[in-house]
Amino acid sequence: MTVLRLAVPTPLRRLFDYLPPADMSADQATALEPGVRLQVPFGRRRVSAVLVERAADSELPRGQLKPAQELLDERPILPGQLLALCHWAADYYQHPIGEVLSAALPQHLRKGHPRQRGTIKCWRLTRRGMGLPEGALSRSPRQAEALAALQQTEAAVPVDALKSRDIGAAALRALAEKGLAERCLDEPGFTAPHCHPGLGLNADQQLALDGIAITAGGFACHLLEGVTGSGKTEVYLQLIARELEAGRQALVLVPEIGLSPQTLDRFKARFDAEIVVLHSGLSEGERYRAWEAAAAGRAHIVIGTRSAVFTPLARPGLIVVDEEHDGSYKQQDGFRYSARDVAVKRAQLEGCPVVLGSATPALESVHNARQGRYHHHLLPRRAGSARLPAMQALDIRQQPLQAGFAPPLLQAVGDTLAAGNQALLFLNRRGYAPSLQCHDCGWLGECEHCDARLTVHLRRRQLRCHHCSAVTALPAQCPQCHSRQLLTSGVGTEQAEQRLREEFPRHPVYRVDSDSMRGRHAMQALAQQVNRGDPCILLGTQMLTKGHHFPAVSLVAVVDADALLFSADFRGEERMAQLLTQVAGRAGRAETPGRVILQTHHPDHPALQAMLCQSYAEQAEGLLAQRRGAGLPPWGQLLMVRADSADAAAGEAFLDQLRGQFEDSGAAGCQLIGPLPSPMQRRQGRYRSQLLVSTRGRPAARAAAARLVQLAENLRRPRDLNWFVDVDPTEM
Structure with missing residues (x-):
């Protein structure tokens, strides 16, 4: 059988x-x-x-x-x-x-639906509709017009073509109700792409382009490390042009949905080609049609976020991972994969080159380049005449702060606007304030489900948890002692925006965070508005650092640099260097010289001094040396087993038993830490514990992960206890 x-x-x-x-x-x-x-x-x-x-x-x-x-x-x-x-x-x-x-x-x-090769929405006549004579339905002019349009061809007519003739959906639906027409999908024909000439390249760009292009048609991994504004995207575009001319497809990964429209516009300006986008903001039908176009080979270029790494390509020629260091490429629930690492493996299986691009590459990528596993290409200068911005630390000790702003920073913003330029202010904390407290009894607004304080959102009159999304109404009085002396603590983007509008009433202030940028076209609309060049202030969170191009920004300020300085995660210093470098890179990208101000209470902190005095590459070398001494990635490999349960003790007991069995079975070459409560132990009403395993190499880590899974699956545990293994965890 x-x-x-x-x-x-x-x-x-x-x-x-x-x-x-x-x-x-x-x-x-x-x-x-x-x-x-x-x-x-x-x-x-x-x-x-x-x-x-x-x-x-x-x-x-x-x-x-x-x-x-x-x-x-x-x-x-x-x-x-x-x-x-x-x-x-x-x-x-x-x-x-x-x-x-x-x-x-x-x-x-x-869901088990059959494949639909067609991707173009169309209308066509039914058998009954085909039997009607010309001029039928004359008593219903709009329906008659729609019928006549469908009668002019035996083929299905695309919806867009009908719209261009001002034939509305209501008339077509009326024909469908009468059994005269029906919706359908048509399979488009293949079109040859046309590539418009690229921009002139400087010597570094040309060297990188030639070095990557020489591996076309075979597997190789390239790390393209270029300072912000160095023209990495132009290198991508010219590489893709060569692949399209050779009849192959390109897959481009970007870290955030907000970058997709901006990237798409630039690609459409360069290529007369079928370009599809894949991200979670699309409807199910849009995603499926893009997937089919890529699989059939009709789509020449696929641009997508993390999950697009699994999109089938009929003729794969090149994979690009832009901003390869970005944490968004790591899935943090369910199937916990790194899209960057999967992209490298996919390129190996497909036999095509993969390019990892960033101004601040992950230390793992830098290490692989140092070890000769990746080809390393450097773009140390900005494209054209643009120069890297000057950077300074602003000591705010003993200075009066207004919504987090020191007077010298407000003065710098005012000078920037007066000169006809734009200012970008980075504050990685949304909402009005991070906490609410009663001045009389000390009550704090805390989440009932997480070990976290509730954030004040003043405009919506809400307290919100940014970890589990719990929402409660903003109280008018203390729920404990009924005092009305409720004080906010700290500053968020909403409060900072309010202060900036008061200080600079003649200039627009654009707040950019996940509360204000709703809808998949919001970021694109904002970029179009800002790139008109009028003086304005951009205020926002990490959304502003994700590769957006604002040529008229000449001043960048980090409102609270201290929030990045102290982290329990061993990756904290790397992330700080990446984030500050990316934020600073938004300044001075055109002819106007750029300036970067870092507000801090700790101007002498070694990490901050490194930002001021060293390039990112120099900082990366120092961090790699620290990691090597501690045996941390990329010199070693980590994996984590995490358990969560409604009972705080149950998760730790489960992991303690798992550790014991793992050690009894032979844990040579593995260092175990825990079980311990997770940094945020209680989240969404469940208590989380973790067991961390460190090994010297990948073979030992893979064997350890497989053994831990085997043991965990055979352990008895409470019904409500969940566990998972996270290989190469990025959130500790």
């Missing part, structure tokens, strides 16, 4: 054996290829599963095997290299293969 071993989207780390569908012949069953989907019974549900392999027998008796219900695909839904990538990711990140394969598919296919 033929046994089908299927990956079912379930937390269980195993394959499931089924018999072929009852209506399938033996020859058809033996011809099934890995990667096709089948509808199968699973408990009380029907689910879509992916065939991984065929076998001649099963560990289960034949009588216990259920037949699959339906074959959903004639051909594999994912190409062989992408299937291999999913298997690698499931093994490396110790995640169930069924959930990994499910994550690689658009929701339309996860």
